[in-house]
Amino acid sequence: MNLPIAGAVVVPMPREEKKVKSLLKKLKGVEIKGVGSKGIAIVLEAKTTEDLESISKKIEKWNCVIDFQLVYFNVEDIK
Amino acid sequence: MSMKLSRREFIKASATAIAMTYAGLAVKPVFAKESELKFGRSQCRFCGTGCTVLVGIKDGKVVAVKGDADSPVNFGRLCMKGYKLPEILYGGGGKKRLTKPLIRQEDGSFKEVSWEEALDLIADTFVDNIKKFGPDSVAWYGSGQNTTEEAYAANKLFKGIIGTANVEGNPRLCMASAVGGYLNTFGTDEPAGSYDDLDLADCFFIIGANMAEQHPMLFRRVIDRKSAYPDRVKVIVADPRYTPTARYADLHLQFKSGTDMYLLNAMAQVIIDEDLVDHEHLKYCTFKKELGSSGELMNLEEFKEFLKDYTPEKVESITGVKAEDIRLAASWFARKGYSTVSLWTMGLNQRTKGVQLNCQVHNLHLITGKIGKPGCDSLSLTGQPNACGGTREQGGLTHLLPGHRLLANEEHRRQIAEIWGYPVEQLPTKPTGPAVNMFMRLEKGDIKAIWINTTNPAQSLPNADRYREAMRKAFTVVSDIYPDRTTEVATAILPSAMWVEKEGVMGQTDRRSQFIPKLIDPPGEAKPDFWQIKEVAKRIAKKLGRKDLGFETEEEAWNEYRRCTKGTDVDLWGATREKLKAHAGGVQWPCPSTDFDNRGSNKRFISKEYAKKVFGKTTKKYSTGYVTLYDQHLEDKKLEGPVNYYGTNPLHGEPKGKALIRAVNAEVDFEMPDKEYPYVLNTGRVIEHWHTGTMTMRVRLLRELNPEAYVEISPQDADRLGIKNGQNVRITSPRGSIVLSAWITDRAQPGMVFVPWFDENKLINDLTVDDPKSWSKAGEPNYKVCKCKVERA
Structure with missing residues (x-):
């Protein structure tokens, strides 16, 4: 089975929430599920775990993001 | 294909739910407007x-x-089963809650009766049998899902008022070997450490457990730790199946089913041979041959000599695990200056050598000193929400x-007789027999009447169809929430309240007790099991001319039980109702102090002085109170030494105060494959x-995602047998046969098939082995290794 799916919380820098949301919307395989007091809840979906990790790393590197927490990670395609 | 899609949806829903919780959001699929809701704190009903x-x-x-963000167990997180808890209360999948007492008629149909009528019939029948055939003609079969108060009341009724030791429960089917392992090693049951150790561990040794699927919230803590320190933290998974847990591991030791005793002895051999031993910690241990109290004591050199036949190179051909992988696993486990936690469940416990396997894991911790320190523990995971509290600690x-x-x-x-207020002569003096033996005596007719409470043995016992017939012939009382395979064979069915429809305490894996409050009323005439037991006890006591239970409420029962634990290693005297209600995550015993802020002991077996040395402090603050990082029982009893494995159990034996490293010879399981039955049948959860499935099959999403049992077959075996994905396959053991749809997957090891046991229409336990x-x-029965054959149906 090939199900690389993850849940994550993206914490924007102060006053950068709008920008982060707009960047997230442009990423293929990323769905915004809501914005809470502790950050933006997203679900990531990709063809392979490597792709998933690559999206995660991309988000992590944005200057407008202070923290990126992967809170759920399905690993069923890892051999 | 549809299964693949639905599984994707399920995983996405899980990812969404957890991400939303972490982001501080309510989870939409199960929530109404929060402002309209009244929230009460409870504990999940499942694992x-x-x-x-x-x-x-x-x-x-x-x-x-x-999830409760204040909880030191799950920090606000829940798995998908947890989020679907509301649906287990309200029926589904063609089943409604049981709401009225029912009595089976001569034609096999069930008739609704009043509670009075049902309770009188049960008490009369039990007493008639006691008078005619003696107290051992009646029995109680409870559950790791009973509250502690229910289990305590039933124990007191059967052992105290009636005077029989016929008190067993389904924890015998899942945890008895773990108890045996702790007793033989430490002289006392239950682990030394806590869940907190997961957040500090540098090595996770997971054996015989698929935590990613069966203990997902604890596995999240493993993932968190590994994600934070990806190079430092190593995850080793030893499992014959390539589970999601194994996929996550840095090293998967895929041993051939039934050969893990060789693997564990080989790891010990490497640790000793390469002197990865903690010689300081060995001062608190000694070596002993085999199990029990009578074996010879050994020294380190003799233990080393004993292990010489278990070099990785020698066991490679038996286990199928490369010698270099065994060496790597041993070196990660024993890294000096690093911490290690071991975790296991049924893969070790439900085995012919289950007790020895548990001891072998403890051995690794004792020789390396990976115990009693932050991030170190030999932690047996529990399967049920109150197997520890209601059964192991309470004595069920x-x-x-x-x-x-x-x-x-x-x-x-x-x-105990003194606390119960009964003459000591009223109590039985000898145990009768473990769970399956009890059902064998039911089959034989020695037990005439049995009360089965909060469990479904007609589906869960090994070789189950044999015992369904025995239950049907006897006077069988079943207390439950939904009709299931056991109510089908009952004489009397009592409708029970469940979870937050009643109150009670439950005790979990890491010596933790939590309170479940009554938040809603049960449906129809359903009643709490505690009330049922109390009412039957009143009637039986009156008819036998004996004093009844002596308490009316769950709180009174809890307070009496606290007295039973006072001064013992499982001291819950400090676990007042007030504290249990106030603190998220409850308390951890030993907890002798009734001080409101004291939540018990984080570590066992270590002194205050030693705790300060290894932790740098002696208490840990939670948002709602303090937990001590040392063993309050050890301090209270003034037991000597910075580390004191204080067991007094006869299985442990001398010398007191020391843990026993058990030199156990490796053996395979009782029923291994042969010419006629060339495969291993392994069973478990999904x-x-x-x-x-009594509760989860009521939840639409869970039911649709996994509607029926199937058989996992390796691609190699499927190819050889000409079996295609989804094709019907017949699995036959010496006890029975079943047809299931094939799932060809690398989860299964060649030579082994795996079948889940949740499906009441496809009873895999009709095939599992029940030979003593x-x-x-x-x-404890063996649900993990029995022989079978596999054919296209």
Whole structure:
């Protein structure tokens, strides 16, 4: 089975929430599920775990993001 | 294909739910407007992790559940089963709650009766049999899902008022070997450490457990730790199946089914041969041959000599694990200056050598000193929410009495008789037999009447169809929430309240007790099991001319039980109702102090002085109170030494105060494949369902995701047998046969098939082995290794 799916919380820098949301919307395989007091809840979906990790790393590197927490990670395609 | 899609949806829903919780959001699929809800704190009803949940009530119904962020167990997180808790209360999948007492008629149909009529019939029948055939003609078969108060009341009724040791429960089927392992090693049951160790561990050794699917919230803590320190932290998974847990591991030791004793001895051999031993910690241990108290004592050199036949190179051909991988696993486990936690469940416990396997894991911790320190523990995971509290601690098995006491011990009987207020002669003096033996005596007709409470043995016992017939012939009382395979064979069915429809305490894996409050009313005439037991006890006591239970409420029963534990290693005297209600995550015993802020002991076996040395402090602050980082029992009893494995159990033996490293010879399981039955049949749970599916099959999403049992077959075996994905396959063991749809997957090891046991229409336990020779030393049946053949149907 090939199900690389993850849940994550993206914490924007102060006053950068709008920008982060707009960047997230442009990423293929990323769905915004809501914005809470502790950050933006997203679900990531990709063809392979490597792709998933690559999206995660991309988000992590944005200057407008202070923290990126992967809170759920399905690993069923890892051999 | 549809299964693949639905599984994707399920995983996405899980990812969404957890991400939303972490982001500080309510989870939309199960929530009404939060402002309209009244939330109460409870504990999840499913596995033995004991996640703390906040239960949202509206108009007398449970409409929402969320994780409790204050909880030191789950920090606000829940798995998908946890989020679907509300649905288990309200029926589904063609089944409605049981709401009225029912009595089977001569034609086999069930007739609704009043509670009075049902209770009188049960009490009359039990007393008639007791008078005619003696107290051992009646029996109680309870559950790791009973509250402690229910289990305590039933134990007191059967052992105290009736005077029989016929008190067993389903924890015998899942945890007895773990108990045997702790007793043989430490002289006392249950682990030394806590879940907190998961957040500090540098190495996770997971054996015989698929945590990613069966203990997902604890596995999240493993993932968190690994994610934070990806190079430092190593995850080793030893499992014949390539589970999601194994996929996550840095190293998967895929041993051939039934050969893990060789693997564990080989790891010990490497650790000793390469001198990865903690010689300082060995001062608190000694070596002993085999199990029990009579074996010869050994020294390190003799233990080294004993292990010489278990070099990785010698066991490679037996286990199928490369010698270099065994060496790597041993070196990661024993890294000096790093911490290691071991975790296991049924893969070790439900085995012919289950007790020895448990001891072998403890051995690794004792020789490396990976115990009693931050991030170190040998932690047996529990499967049920109150197997530890209601059964192991409370004494809900034939050989036990409350507070880790033994029935066969005269002094222990005297102590309990005094608290119970019965003459000591009224109590039985010897255990009768473990769970399956009890059902064998039911089949034989020695037991005439049995009360089965909160469990479904007609589906869960090994070789189950044999015992369904026995239950049908006897006078069988079943208390449950939904009709299931056991109510089908009942004489009387009592409708029970469940979860937040009643109150009670439950105890989990890491010596933790939590309180479940009554938040809503049960449906129809359903009543709490505690009330049922109390009412039957009143009637039986009156007819036998004996004093009844002596308490009316759950709180009164809890307070009496606390007295039973006072001064023992499982000291819950400090676990007042007030504290249990106030603190998310409850308390951890030993907890002798009633001080409101004291939440018990984080570590066992270590002194205050030693705790300060290894932790740099002696207490840990939670948002709602303090937990001590040392063993309050050890301090209270003024036991000597910075580390004191204080066991007094006869299985442990001398010398007191030291843990025993057991030199156990490796053997395979009782029923291994042969020419006629060339495959190993392995059974277990799946992520979507819990146990016999009585609750999870009521939840639409879970039911749709995994509607029926299947058989996992390796691609190699499928190819050889000409089996295609989804094709019907017949699995046959010496006890029976079943047709299941094939799932060809690399999860299964060649030579082994795996079948889940949640499906009441496809009863895989009709095939599992029940021969007493297949049980562990602790009387636990073997659900993991029995022989079978596999054919296209």
